Amino acid sequence: MLNMQPDDETVVPTQENQESTTKHLGDIVIEEAAEPSSILFESNQPPWRIELNILNVNVQIVFDFQDSVILGRSYPDPRPFNGIDLSPFDAYQCGISRNHVVLMLEQGNVLIRDLKSMNGTALNGKRLKPDHKYVIKSGDLIHLAKLKLRIRFLHNPFVS
Secondary structure (H helix, E strand, C coil): CCCCCCCEEEEEECHHHCEEEEEEECCEEEEEECCCCHHHCCCCCCCEEEEEEECCCCEEEEEEECCEEEEECCCCCCCCCCCEECHHHCHHHHCCCCEEEEEEEECCEEEEEECCCCCCEEECCEECCCCCEEEECCCCEEEECCEEEEEEEEECCCCC
């Protein structure tokens, strides 16, 4: 069972003398910025805030993004993973590929594209074709192989 109680909390300096709080939840490290940084977002689009509810383990991941973000896993590969790492949620055992899908923004929509994953992706029960883009909506159910996610848009900059 996944222990979600903070084991340790530290404050570390970040870019431009901002502080962030790092929480250690078992093997998971979550870093929360004390204040939003303009350095995090270099594109002209305003950021979206997304919640992924991992239904298999009832854990929520909340993140901001502007252009694109990859969902996948690092384990068992020792190289750093540049994206949302689902390894702590049994991603390897669930059949998640290292670079499974990408979420991206285009023309005010959030899109999903399967990155030719080994075990596939489904959106609301329909299997996605690899390398095709699909519009996703808040509340959609996404299956990454055997891992079930519910996506919610907590902040859509195009809706007031």
